[in-house]
Amino acid sequence: MTAQVIDGKAFAADVRARVAAHVARLGEEQGIVPGLAVVLVGEDPASQVYVRNKGVQTREAGMASFEHKLPAETAEADLLALIAELNADPKVHGILVQLPLPAHMNADLVINAIDPAKDVDGFHISNVGLLGTGQKAMVPCTPLGCLMMLRAHHGSLSGLSAVVVGRSNIVGKPMAQLLLGDSCTVTIAHSRTRDLAAVCRGADILVAAVGRPEMITADMVKPGATVIDVGINRIERDGKARLVGDVDYAGVSAVAGAITPVPGGVGPMTIACLLANTLTACCRANGLPEPE
């Protein structure tokens, strides 16, 4: 068997096109331009790339992009003051503080200073609570993108057995909540899980969000399962820099029913969902119907 490739790039292009069309309508009919503010503190190279891509795609969707780049030594109080300004700015509908923050800052404090209605990353404790209790929330972009691809591939997820490997607040836990919301039977595995391979083999849907290159191997996958690879790992192979996921793509493709590649899977969907969340935040702020 060779797994069907779930083309995240194509899904993401579709989401971005739908967002752009809605943004254009908002402009024409209401004179409203959704705005996303992205705050980057310091010079982490991967973060710089992400922030640049987010700015480009925000503008391409017809939204306003406000980029704030602060030096690594910025005082926490100054960052909090900027967030307060953005919270009060009616042109800004979404605020994203790029993580990780420098070590002298308390990331929880900073994230919880964002107005929950503008928290397009869905990391504010209010949004975490809303998601956990099945209420309308801002949903973290990476798991939301995974869910959208899973729904499109499977139709209903009801009753399927899902295993999420990884329990971070930004991927693993919200992913598990979303799958539970779609009536999967959910297991969250992590570094202390006993016999991870056996746990994973029980999964109809296997989501890997670990940060370990190619650790999910074919023997850990139920034949026909859908495998979503969230991992982004930079490795060197044959003297070349390469990007690989948490899943051994070649091996697992021979067993799984469907699989997301890296790159071109979950990554592009993450930014597309950020744009979708910003549009949703803008519609809510203006009392307008939300996009589908």
Ligand code: NDP
């Ligand atoms: P974290 O480091 O915060 O969490 C990793 C999780 O994996 C932890 O829960 C950890 O367990 C678990 N883990 C580590 N080693 C093992 C192991 N040997 N067996 C089982 N579980 C293990 O990572 P993130 O959730 O932030 O990110 C995960 C991956 O996803 C990374 O590669 C990251 O780059 C990528 N990512 C990709 C995004 C995208 O847009 N595609 C967005 C965000 C992240 P424990 O809690 O016990 O330590």
